[in-house]
Amino acid sequence: MSEQLPVVLITGTSRGIGHHLTRHYLDLGWQVCGCSRGESTIDHDQYRHFALDVGDEEAVTAMVRDCGRSYGRIDALLNNAGIASMNAALLTPGRTLESVFRTNCFGAFYFAREAAKLMLRRKQGRIVFFTTVARPLRLEGEIAYAASKAAVESITQVLSRELAGDGITVNAVGPTPVKTDLIRGVSDQAIQRLLDRQAIRRLGEFADVANVVDFFLSPGSGFVTGQVLYLGGVEG
Amino acid sequence: MKPEEPAVRELVQQSLAALREDLALPPLEDPGPDTPVLGGGSDLDSMAVVHLIVDLEGRLQETYGRNWILADERALSRSRSPFRTVGDLVRFIIETTPQS
Numbered sequence: 001m002s003e004q005l006p007v008v009l010i011t012g013t014s015r016g017i018g019h020h021l022t023r024h025y026l027d028l029g030w031q032v033c034g035c036s037r038g039e040s041t042i043d044h045d046q047y048r049h050f051a052l053d054v055g056d057e058e059a060v061t062a063m064v065r066d067c068g069r070s071y072g073r074i075d076a077l078l079n080n081a082g083i084a085s086m087n088a089a090l091l092t093p094g095r096t097l098e099s100v101f102r103t104n105c106f107g108a109f110y111f112a113r114e115a116a117k118l119m120l121r122r123k124q125g126r127i128v129f130f131t132t133v134a135r136p137l138r139l140e141g142e143i144a145y146a147a148s149k150a151a152v153e154s155i156t157q158v159l160s161r162e163l164a165g166d167g168i169t170v171n172a173v174g175p176t177p178v179k180t181d182l183i184r185g186v187s188d189q190a191i192q193r194l195l196d197r198q199a200i201r202r203l204g205e206f207a208d209v210a211n212v213v214d215f216f217l218s219p220g221s222g223f224v225t226g227q228v229l230y231l232g233g234v235e236g
Numbered sequence: 237m238k239p240e241e242p243a244v245r246e247l248v249q250q251s252l253a254a255l256r257e258d259l260a261l262p263p264l265e266d267p268g269p270d271t272p273v274l275g276g277g278s279d280l281d282s283m284a285v286v287h288l289i290v291d292l293e294g295r296l297q298e299t300y301g302r303n304w305i306l307a308d309e310r311a312l313s314r315s316r317s318p319f320r321t322v323g324d325l326v327r328f329i330i331e332t333t334p335q336s
Contacts, residue, residue: 058334061303069297117290165283 005046007071008217009033009064011054011111012081014041016180017130020206021078021213022047033067033074035081054081054107064114076126076217077115079108079152086186089143097144104148109155112170116159119168126217127163129156129172133234136174137197141190149174153228160226169222173212174230176204199233237300239333245269245326247299251292252322259284269323285319292329302334 008025012018013034022032022042031046040049048070052059067074082104085096112127119125131149134142153172160170176198177183177191195201208231215221228236249267256263261279264271272278274285289306296304310332311318318328 057305058303061305065297065303117293120287120290121294 005029005031006075007031007033007067007073008076008078009067009074009111009115010078010080011035011107013049014038017175017178017206017209018078018080021080021210024206024210030075031071033063033071035063053103054111055102057106057110060107060110061114064111064118068118073122074115074118074125077111077128078213079111079127079129081107082130084142084145084183086141087144088141092143097147100144101148101151104145105151105155108152112155112159116163116168119163120166123167125163125168126221127159127168127170128213128216129153129170131156131172131174131228131230133174133176133194133198133230133232136230136234136236137194139194156228157226164225167222169216169225171216171225172228173209173216174228174234174236175209176230176232176234178204178206178209195232197234202232204231239296239300239330241326241330243299244296244329245322247295248292248322248325248329251288251295254291255280255284255288258287267322269321269326271322273321273325274317274319289319292325296329300333302336304329304332304334306332308332 008030010018010022010032013022014036019041022034025032026044026046033048034042035050035052035054037051037053039051042049050063052063054060083100085100087096108129115127116125129152131153132145134146135149135153139146156170156172163170177194183191195203212229216224230236252267253263274280274282293304293306296302311328316324318324
């Protein structure tokens, strides 16, 4: 494996935004370490896949440290893996809340903690979390998802301050709905109601998300940390 | 390979020495089990101890091929911190040796 190429770790690579970001960074010449619950859906010389549950602390630790040993570095972490759950608050079981937090919040934290340990050694790194416009829009019917992403935003902001002195930036991107499996079960009417609350009333494209991530990862963004950037003109 | 006390203590002391060099602190004159790490008698702040733990996890992994997570709930729930002295830390590392 070439040591000159930058290494990005992306979670949730089997489909949706994670899959497209993986393709995007492979096209740009990065080495990508990815993971999903199942086997890889990406076949590329510079892609290495791990099948795991991101809520499994030991499995995440083993994966990140394996990547660190194999590549000698991790330049960036894209903490994309996430699950959603549509349900009225009064009909949301505790187990749903636990499950959504386990993946979206705990899993993202485990990856960030372990990746940051490797980044600390080189005194540089970029961590990007994924939140959602459902959080600032206080979207009805998404209590578990929005609450878990609120926690992710807090993690982003606290971590950004703890790691600022070590050359590691920590930011978050908040996409609008993008046509992925995550919104498969949401009615067109519900999506339209959400879009009506955005300044720019359209679904997001994968390129919209990649553009923000490119910005956070760019060498010129070393002075940008602790920021949560929502797409579509949604205010935080 | 099973972690034994003298080898683990050596790793801890190596890690401490490297950290002190990074922080431009004077080397420890007579490092041993009673050498303070965090808290009373130590000149390391909590962020320095974070760096120490991260470095130690890497050294332990390289030496024993296992993934320690030293700041786990067992470490945080004890009345006496396992990061208080070198001896406490060595005992804690051996006690929390991962199965694989």
